[in-house]
Amino acid sequence: MDLQTHMTESPQSAPRPDGKNWYAVHTRSRHEKKVDGELKAKGVDVFLPLYETMSRRRDRRKLIELPLFAGYIFVRIVPHRDRILEVLKIKGVVRIIGKTPTEPFPIPEAQIEAVHRMVNSDLLISGHPYIKEGSHVRVKAGPLQGVEGILMEKRGRHRLIISVDMLQQAVATEISIDEVEPV
Numbered sequence: 001m002d003l004q005t006h007m008t009e010s011p012q013s014a015p016r017p018d019g020k021n022w023y024a025v026h027t028r029s030r031h032e033k034k035v036d037g038e039l040k041a042k043g044v045d046v047f048l049p050l051y052e053t054m055s056r057r058r059d060r061r062k063l064i065e066l067p068l069f070a071g072y073i074f075v076r077i078v079p080h081r082d083r084i085l086e087v088l089k090i091k092g093v094v095r096i097i098g099k100t101p102t103e104p105f106p107i108p109e110a111q112i113e114a115v116h117r118m119v120n121s122d123l124l125i126s127g128h129p130y131i132k133e134g135s136h137v138r139v140k141a142g143p144l145q146g147v148e149g150i151l152m153e154k155r156g157r158h159r160l161i162i163s164v165d166m167l168q169q170a171v172a173t174e175i176s177i178d179e180v181e182p183v
Contacts, residue, residue, distance in 0.1 A: 019078045020045070021106035024097040031092030032067040038090045045076035047112060049119045051126055068119065068127055074112060079104055129182050137180040144173075148183055151175075 027035045036048040049068040054061050067073075077083045081102055087093060088101065098104030118125050131137060137151045139160065150161040158177050163170045 016109070020076045021079065022047070022074050022076050022109065022112045023079070023104040024107060025073050025075055025087060026094040026097060027071055027073060028092045028094060029071060032071070032073050035090055035092040036073055038092075039073075039075060039087065042086065042090075044087065047074040047076075047116065049074075049115050051119070053126070068115070068125070070127070074107065079106070131177060131180065131182055136183045138183050139175070139179055140181050141179060144175075144179075151177070151180060 025035070032048055036046050039046045050065040051068050052063055052065055055064045075087055075096075077087065084096060084102055084104065087096060095101060096104040131151060133151060133153050135151050136148065137160070138148045139145055144160070147160070147162065150163070152159045152161050152172070157174055159172045160175045160180065161170050161172045
């Protein structure tokens with residue numbers, strides 16, 4: 001069972017008794033911290049996962065905190081129209097991710113908890129492109145750099161599948177998920 005499936009089936013993702021759920025809020029570029037502060041000032045339960053990295057300025061190096069998910073923060077609210085509008089009125093908020101502006105998609109509690117635990121751990125973390133089994137990927141480095149194929153998982157290990165359509169056959173090799181990027 002993959003992590004995504006495990007997390008969505010977790011008993012922690014059951015509805016909360018207070019009716020509050022986590023929702024993803026899309027923000028304007030580089031407005032995550034400002035939106036976070038304004039929502040907290042209004043008493044909204046907010047989660048802005050950050051990670052530390054060295055700044056990329058030429059003249060000096062400095063440790064800075066950046067959003068783990070650029071352009072997004074998470075809010076835990078009751079999905080009532082008034083509460084949604086309160087979030088949407090904050091300067092820098094673009095939208096709440098959902099079917100319509102007033103029907104946001106809830107995020108399972110277990111997924112937010114997992115991100116929270118990673119951020120609060122002493123582990124070195126960074127963002128990573130979302131790659132799902134069966135996705136078309138390209139190898140980023142090494143002897144297979146530039147090769148494209150399909151990412152599959154077999155017995156807990158990732159494999160890159162290269163198809164030769166004319167022969168209706170394929171070849172596979174084991175690969176680290178860190179070595180591929182989505183195409």
